[in-house]
Amino acid sequence: MSDDPPPDVLDRLEARIRLNRHGDPATSYTAKLTARGRAKIAQKLGEEAVETVIAAMRADRDEIVSESADLMFHLCVLLADAGLSLDDVRAELVRREGLSGLDEKAGRKKG
Ligand SMILES: N=c1c2ncn([C@@H]3O[C@H](COP(=O)(O)OP(=O)(O)OP(=O)(O)O)[C@@H](O)[C@H]3O)c2ncn1[C@@H]1O[C@H](COP(=O)(O)O)[C@@H](O)[C@H]1O
Numbered sequence: 018m019s020d021d022p023p024p025d026v027l028d029r030l031e032a033r034i035r036l037n038r039h040g041d042p043a044t045s046y047t048a049k050l051t052a053r054g055r056a057k058i059a060q061k062l063g064e065e066a067v068e069t070v071i072a073a074m075r076a077d078r079d080e081i082v083s084e085s086a087d088l089m090f091h092l093c094v095l096l097a098d099a100g101l102s103l104d105d106v107r108a109e110l111v112r113r114e115g116l117s118g119l120d121e122k123a124g125r126k127k128g
Pocket residue numbers: 030033034037044045046047048061086087090
């Protein structure tokens with residue numbers, strides 16, 4: 018097996034988060050946030066989502082990119098905390114491939 022880092026930055030970020038999450042909160046934001054618990058991680062994810070929405074409404078491209086990066090980082094921290102991985106999300110996206118969102122919605126069981 019190769020020791021080279023994964024070519025995709027999200028995969029490298031996921032690996033870094035897995036290494037850091039139980040590290041020293043004094044030197045790692047990932048560790049500090051993880052130590053504050055699932056609810057705090059989820060809250061931060063929500064804040065970053067709102068900041069991304071605000072950037073979108075301002076139509077500021079640089080801000081949208083920056084806030085999206087914050088959002089994706091916090092999503093990766095949440096997935097790691099839940100014992101999930103980007104591959105789990107990728108598998109779900111693969112499962113949905115070719116299925117129109119409108120058809121999927123129409124096929125949902127009525128509650
Ligand atoms: N991509 C990111 C990344 N994006 C955003 N952030 C941090 O997310 C934090 C969000 O800022 P906020 O002011 O909203 O959060 P806060 O200061 O905790 O606010 P409160 O909730 O405490 O009020 C900032 O500290 C950002 O630096 C990130 N921190 C780390 N990474 C990546 O994760 C790697 C590991 O980071 P550490 O675990 O910190 O070493 C880094 O090398 C980067 O690659």
